Amino acid sequence: MSKRQNSKYKLDRRMGENIWGRPKSPVNKREYGPGQHGQRRKGKMSDFGIQLRAKQKLKGYYGDVTEKQFQKYYTQAARMKGDTSQNLIGILERRLDMIVYRAKWAPTIFAARQLVNHGHIRVNGDKCNIPSRLVKPGDTLALRAKAKEMALVLEAQGLAEREIPEYVQVNEDGTANYMRVPTLDEVPYPVRMEPNLVVEFYSR
Structure with a gap:
């Protein structure tokens, strides 16, 4: 069983988005990250950083799935016919x-x-x-x-x-x-998810 290690709302604040669309999310009041350095200015993110962020957001949305299991889903999606990013979302939604x-x-x-x-x-x-x-x-x-x-x-x-x-x-x-099995457009995410960046992250 995947065990949540951190407060779920820390992910919201780290991403700067209310990823579950919950009215109680602290990001509704504080859009900066958690911790004493949360309000500092952030420099331009690298391509790797953007891809990593997209992976963390998608993985966190599905209840903080473990890295091992999430990578297994990617491998399964890559082996299937069609678009890997759509396949990944289809597996997660199942x-x-x-x-x-x-x-x-x-x-x-x-x-x-x-x-x-x-x-x-x-x-x-x-x-x-x-x-x-x-x-x-x-x-x-x-x-x-x-x-x-x-x-x-x-x-x-x-x-x-x-x-x-x-x-x-x-x-x-x-x-x-x-x-x-739904397509990406049919899944009611409260925020924009970018599974194509997750695919790029794993296919490096």
Whole structure:
């Protein structure tokens, strides 16, 4: 399991962007970086620095995926037919914790990962506690009956800042279906993501 080592909002401040689109993000009030040197002027960033920043932002958005796992996703995307950057986004959006987040069953990606870890999610009727499991188009997800009444889930369903994307369908019976692999344009990122720079970073 990937364990978050730092405060999640430090990433927002380091990037200078509210990458999850959350109203509580401190970057809404302080756009400079964290720490005593956060307000100093930054020089021009090198190409490597720009690529690294794009990788850190994308990796952080998906719940601070480990470097080993993120590199594995890149390798998998590079072997697939088509555009590697689109393939990478498609793989990341297939993660079980991300589908739970997209279905608005959790207020944050970190909470979605916790829901999966604690065994509250069923995939095609079977219990699954692996957040990194790649869901296939057509798979059906369901919350345990007990989980439907959790404050965390009820909070997520009432969030106004997020909408359920077209490639995830939430049904009247409370289940959700992963319909298809999305393109980059379909993924509802609150900020601009640049997976092409991530590809450049790894293909150096």
